[in-house]
Every structure is written in C-alpha cells, then in structure tokens.
Amino acid sequence: MARTSGSHSEITGPRLRAAAQALFARHGYAAVSMRRIAAEVGVQAGALYNYIPDKQGLLFELMKSHLDELLAAWEALPKGTGARDALEAFTRFHVRFHLDRPDAVFIAYMELRNLEPANFRAIEALRRRYETVLEDILRQGAAEGAFDVADSKHAAFAVIAMLTGVTTWYRDEGRLSRAEVEDLYWSMVRKAVSA
Amino acid sequence: MARTSGSHSEITGPRLRAAAQALFARHGYAAVSMRRIAAEVGVQAGALYNYIPDKQGLLFELMKSHLDELLAAWEALPKGTGARDALEAFTRFHVRFHLDRPDAVFIAYMELRNLEPANFRAIEALRRRYETVLEDILRQGAAEGAFDVADSKHAAFAVIAMLTGVTTWYRDEGRLSRAEVEDLYWSMVRKAVSA
C-alpha cells in the first residue's frame, strides 16, 4: 500500500505511469527498457516492481485506463436527441479527447500486437464498445433518413480512422486552433455521411 | 553479388525480405530478432549479412521499396483530366494498392520511429511526395469549384487516414468484395469534399 507521505520520494506510482507512457509513445514498448523508465523516474529498476506486476502489466494498465477513460468521458457527455446532433457531438468529442492525449492514443493504436492474448482480448472488447457507439449513431441516422450510409459498421471504421488521424499532424504551435480542427473534421464527416 | 543458380539454397535474398516483412508486420521490428528471421529462411543468422548491411538497413530497404513502388504505381496509372476523375482514381488506387500489401503498409506506418534519423528523413520525404499528390488534386478541384475544401493539406491528411484505415478491418474472406470496398470509400470521399 502506498503511503500518504513517503520516505524517499513519494508519488512514484503516477510518475512511473507518466514516464512509461511518454517513452512507449516515443520509442515503442519493445524498444524501451525498465531501466530506461526507472532512470526517468529517478529510481533503480527494481523499485518499479513495487507498483507493477511486470512490464506487460504496465502496458496493459496504460491501455486499459485510456480506453476506460474514453468510454467514461463519452458517457458523461450531455446528449442531444437527433442523430445529426449525436454525430456532431461524437466527432467533436473524439477530436478533442484524442488531441488532449496524443501519447495514450498512440500507444493504444500501436502496441496492440505487444499485448499477451488475454490482455489483447480485453482491450479489443473496449475498443469495440467505442466503435459501436458511432455505429449506432450512423445506423439510427440512416433509419431516420438523415444519413446516407449503406454499411454503418464499415462507415464507422472509416470515420474513426479519419478522425484519429488528426493526432499524426496536429501541433499546438500549428496554424489551426483546436476549434478550427474540430470544425474541419465535422464538415468532412457531416458531408461524408449526408443523404 | 548474388548468383544466378546458387550452391546451397539460392534465392535467399528475396526470401529474407519476405520473411522479415511478415515478421515485422506481425510482431514489430524491435520484437523480431535476426535469428528468428534466419530460422524462417532456413539459415543461420550470420548468413543474412551477405544480403543486408545490418538490421536497420533491412527495415529501411523494406520501407523505401514500398514507397518507391507506391509512387511508381501511381505515376504509371493512366490519368483523366478533371479533378473529380483524378480524385476517384486516387481513391480507388489507394484502397487497391494498400489491400494488396497489408504487411508493407503496416510497417511503413508503424515503424517510422525505429528508423535512424537519416533514414527517417528519407522515408518522410517519400511519404510527403505521396501526400502532395492528393493535396494537389484537392487544391485543383477547389479552384475549379468542383470541391468544397478550405484547407487542401489537412483535408488530404484526413482522406488518406480514412483510406489507409481499410487495412485494419478488411479480410479476403469477409462480406465485402474489394470492388465494394472501393465503392464504399469512394462514396464517402466524394461526398466529404463535395461542394
């Protein structure tokens, strides 16, 4: 159990997760050693095992907490009624959430193949739940005649891929503000599924 | 220099590249050892160094030849005149080309961070050239009034991200044929940039 006021350095747990997230995102899970992470935290490698079961468990926890947070944040969002409003809310939410967590997003998309089978299945299930959110919006909109989407599942994949791609080029110092980026993507998504 | 009819097993070079491509795509560059690749080829690890300078050079060559082929294939394609036809040609070409080479695509998008700086710059330049192809199509179409695209550069990023995403879900045994997948994406791209 962690103490409330530590002896040596305290708050090592959160710093461990932050350091691992940054390093995994930058260099990849397989290319980052426990010693490298420990150095970032300012500790010897062995000390990390007071906070994690092993390296694989560290990766899994980073990915799981990211997806848990993603789903929780979406569910906490106040919803409108129509499919069009829901799609706009989803688009803006997705762009904003992903721009706020570039490292976590990168890891969640790139390190799937480094998960052990059981962990992989758990993460895939969470991701699938999120994809289903958009899929349901598109299906409902198509049923109402608001959208022209023949295949809501694959359309959802296409839209999510497009939106997630924002993390590959957006920079805070760049020409576009976050609001402008949201508008840009919403304009493309809206037209792409329009009747 | 490779011989035209070998002594021990011959054609080791191409088999090496094929094995490395499959393994890198499945497990990641950093997670695949030279000994693992050698075992796949049916040879000891040392023998691989008759064909490559080192592991990094192998990765670089895989990525470079993929992007060279991509650009060459696009340039070899017969072109129509208008922006709309060009966009349709690009969309269908991109989907088809990427579905034909899932492993190479995966590597080219995921292993960028494992490239040494000089190699990274070379690969990025090729990727940038390809993005510019679409960017120019969108800009021309916007100038002609055929498209409504305020920012052709970022719209190009968004479209390419959407199209490349096809490799994450398409399976040959799946419900949709390649032609149907092309149609699905073309329908979304066409509407997304339409005036």
Add this chain to the structure above:
DNA sequence: AGAGTATCTGAACGCGCGTTCAGTTCAATC
C-alpha cells in the same frame, strides 16, 4: 582436375534485457 568464389555454419564477442531479492534507509508510530 584444379582454382576460384559465393554461400553458409557454428562459435564467439560484449552487452543489455526483465526480473528477483537480501539488505539498507528512513518517516511514522508507540
């Protein structure tokens, strides 16, 4: 048959990996 050469083996190199653990440090508690 003999020379030449492309190919590959098998062993070795130094190194860093993930993980474990006995022992040390030190704030909090009694």
Add this chain to the structure above:
DNA sequence: GATTGAACTGAACGCGCGTTCAGATACTCT
C-alpha cells in the same frame, strides 16, 4: 528510543540480442 514496514538500492540470475569471422561447403569456370 525502540519498533515497524514501505520504499528503494545494488548486485545478481540466465538469457537472447546484433554482429563478426575463420573455416567448411558446394557450386562454376577454365
């Protein structure tokens, strides 16, 4: 001031890594 126990160190464990290279092998060419 003695005891507790979480946090951490530092060394060690076996192992696999990328790469090198002397020597063996098996083919082509003269």
